[in-house]
Amino acid sequence: MQINISQSWKQKIAKIASDRQKTSQEVVQEAIALYLGEVAANSGDRLVALEQEVILLRQMVNQLHTTTTVMRQHQLSTPSSQQTPVSETLFMPEIDDDIEDEPDEILYDFLEPS
Known part of the structure; x- marks a missing residue:
């Protein structure tokens, strides 16, 4: 044809x-x-390629979710006057989970902003 x-x-x-x-x-x-x-x-090749791409996208979404969760926990545990700007927190390799919470740190969440 x-x-x-x-x-x-x-x-x-x-x-x-x-x-x-x-x-x-x-x-x-x-x-x-x-x-x-x-x-x-020959469309089976495309399906396999799409499946691989979906797997990679899921991994990226999971990694992004983990990163944002850690950042959110860090921001909640840090008083607002001591918080690191978001642009700096995006590249922080790790957050020290062994930091002790002091009572005055916990109370910041309950006080009205001044």
Whole structure:
């Protein structure tokens, strides 16, 4: 089967093929398969790649969640007058969990701001 397509479509297809490390013919076959509601023979590679990307994204989200939790705990345990600016806390390697809480530190959360 042969069809004529515009130059702009050819460029878009070539870019997609390059990004996916496929040939233009494979990209067009996948597009037709999707249009027909079928699965292209080589679409399994894309699924595996997407699954790997989802795993990496989940790891990044978990790491970000852990970092923000630690930062939040640090900010809650530090009086507001002694808090480190957020820009500096983003790059703190570790927060010392062995710091003893003194009674006056705990009371800061209950006092009204002055």
